[in-house]
Each structure stands twice: as C-alpha cells, then as structure tokens.
Amino acid sequence: MTVTVRFAPSPTGRIHIGNARTALFNWLFAVNNKGRFIQRFDDTDIARSKQEFADSILYDLHWLGIFPDVTEYQSRRVEIYDAAVERLKAARVLYACYETPEELDLRRKVRRTRGQPPVYGREALTLTPEQVAEYESDGRRPHWRFLLPNFTSDPLQPERTEVHWNDLVRGEETVDLASLSDPVLLREDGTYLYTLPSVVDDIEMGVTHVIRGDDHVTNTGVQIALFQALGAEPPVFGHHNLLTTVSGEGLSKRTGALSIESLRGDGIEPMAVASLAVLVGTSENVTAAHDLSELAGHFDPAATSKSAAKFDPDELFVLNRALMHHMPFEEARDRLIVLGISGDRAESFWLAVRGNLDRLSDAVAWWRILSDGPQEAAEFSGEDRDFLHQAFDLLPEEPWNGTVWKDWTGKIREATGRKGKPLFMPLRLALTGRSSGPELADLLPLMGREGTLARRP
Structure with a gap:
C-alpha cells in the first residue's frame, strides 16, 4: 500500500501559516513514508471559490518546497458525487428535508428550552406524501441529509452510538453519533457541502491518511459513518492542534492574517515559516531547519500537543536570522x-x-x-575628528591581506593611546556610518585602501 495524503483547502482566500502547518504535516508524512501528496481544491462553493486563490495557494506551496504529485478540483468531479448520492438514496440513508433556516432555528431554540441537545429531530422522516407535495407546490426545494446510523430500528429514537478510531496525533478518539445532527450533504440549489465530496474523493483517490486540524474531530465521526455507508474502509485520521497567536486569536484566510504571501513579502525565508509551522506546539525545540528533508527528520505527528499551539510571530524573525547567519x-x-x-x-x-x-x-x-560609503555622514566631536585624521594617516599601504585591520589598529593604539570602544567606534562610524554591523576586519579588505581613504572625515 502506498501512503497517500491530501491537502484540501477551499480556494476562497490566501493560505496562512496555520494552513501551511496542515500542508507541511501531510507533505512530511508522505516524505517519511515514501508516499504521494495530492493537492485537492475543495471548490464546491462556487460563489466564493476563485481560480486566482487556487493559483496563489499552489505558488505558496511551491515556495515552501511542496510539489504535489497531482492537483485536483472538486468542481470538475460533480458527476462522481451525483453517482454517490444516488447510491445513498437507494440505500435509504439520504433523505429530503423541506425546513427553512428560520424553522430550523426555531426548533433548536425549542429543544434548548426543553433541556434537549439542539440537534435535528428528523421531522422530515415523518412527512406524508401529501405534505411533500404541498411543500413542492409552494416552490420549496429540499435539502438532503445523511441518516446517521445511531439507532437500532427506529430513527426517531436515536441512542448512544460510539465511533472509535486511533488518531495518528491524538491517540484513541471517540465520537457519539447520537449527539450530532444528521449532516446536510446537498443544498436546496443542488450544490454540495464539504462532507460528501471530501469522502467520495478520499475513496476515489485512494487516500490512506487524512491529516488535518483538530477542529475536524467531530466531523470525523460523521465521515467514518459515511465511508462505511459507501462501502469503503475509512482512512487513518490524524488531527493536529491549531495555531493561534499568543493572545489565542485564530487565523483566517478571509482576514489574510499571517498569510504566506505577506510573510514572503516581509522577507521571511520559507524554511523559517516551515520550521515554525511544523515544530511549534510539539515536543521538539523550535529551531530553523535548513531544508524540508532535515525538518522531516524532526517530524513526528504523535509528538504534537493536544492543546492549541500559541506562537509569537516575532519567532519567525529569530528563525530567519538563524537561517541568514548560516x-x-x-x-x-x-x-x-x-x-x-x-x-x-x-x-x-x-x-x-x-x-x-x-x-x-x-x-x-x-x-x-x-x-x-556611509549613506549618512556621522557627527564627530572635535577630539574624535582629530583622532580620525591621525588614524587615517596611519593606514597601511597596499597590498592588503586578512591582517590589515589588526595591523592598522595596532599602529593607531600605539600612536594615540586609545583602545577599546574609544578606538573602534569612531572608526566604525567613519567607515560605515553605523554603530554596529559586520566585523571591520572582514569589510576593510573589500573596501580597499582607496575606498577606505575616501571615508576620511
């Protein structure tokens, strides 16, 4: 069996570092298992999905070093989902519902006042043919719900039904299907929600491992039931913790917070982004890996904490500096x-x-x-200016080698009696215009004698 993973964002905005965490978890898992990586765009939301966002996501992934084996678009696979719908209808596990959003909201409120969980009560299953005909004559079009297998014989009497799986990240997980509403798979206008296309694609594409954020844990219980209803073995699931800011604020494609595009524009290196995105919120120290192969050696999904991974964006600059320096x-x-x-x-x-x-x-x-030379001339006291005149008079003749700085400052120290900061700081300011920076011993040979003398105050 070839390990096959997928990264499946909706192309409704530019991906951020939290999305990159999911993509990288999948990519590194595939790398470590010599597997395949599918880039899939969940673009069934036609109104909000844009090709420009899909293109930008692919660009961002390539910038990070992720190169999918194949790229798929759900909007081009509708016939496959239609066929799955017919199978579910034939199995009597997909049923038509005619409630309006306002009616559903009222029912949830009534259930809450009665101390009941605000789940859908399957009232649509009790509709008579006459009631259905009346709704349709009024112009109502149905949405379609998946009948969760959380009952023995009567779907109007749900009972605790546990779905278990060994999560790749979180260990043993359990979801009670009786605590959930039957999910809507198909909208009134005939378009699909996330759940059905995702499951059908995972089956059709041979996805063996689904690694995603832990906001999908409850969805997994529903999806396992849907895999089984379609006669398929569910993949292995893994749910990693989500990235938040230090204050606990979540990230969103819609707001553009910490988008990969903006980080790239800020001059952040891809491996700074990748290292932080993968290692924060795990038992590994957050250090800058040189490339994804090195990062893969530090990647273990089971080492990920169950609590949210809070990070400070300033950490990106710390990692960036480390990458620059080496x-x-x-x-x-x-x-x-x-x-x-x-x-x-x-x-x-x-x-x-x-x-x-x-x-x-x-x-x-x-x-x-x-x-x-310096972009802005430094200001010197009269004493420092006299010192610099004397110092530049002592500049060694060429040819220069790697010891010219040591030789020059030795002569200056002997002639003026200055040493330490009083000696080095005026020279640094005269040569670079800055009070800190690279070693002057390294810069001086690059300036040359003529270039150095040109900086004489």
Missing part, C-alpha cells in the same frame, strides 16, 4: 544577483555580512555602504 553563498548567489550584488567581491561580502542580517534583502544596504 546560509552558504551558493544558496544566496542568484538572489543576490537579482538585488544587484555580484562580481569578484560578492562571496567575500556575503560571508562578511550574513551574520548581521535579519533578511536577505538587508544585504543591499551593506553593499551600498561597501561600494559608495
């Missing part, structure tokens, strides 16, 4: 060229500045400083 030049080269950083000095420059970068794009400012 990124080899070969990995950065092409991106640096796009930023205008190339030539014989490019590699030495990158190795000199990477330890001071939050984002790769930050290298541009240092390249300008290296090439053109």
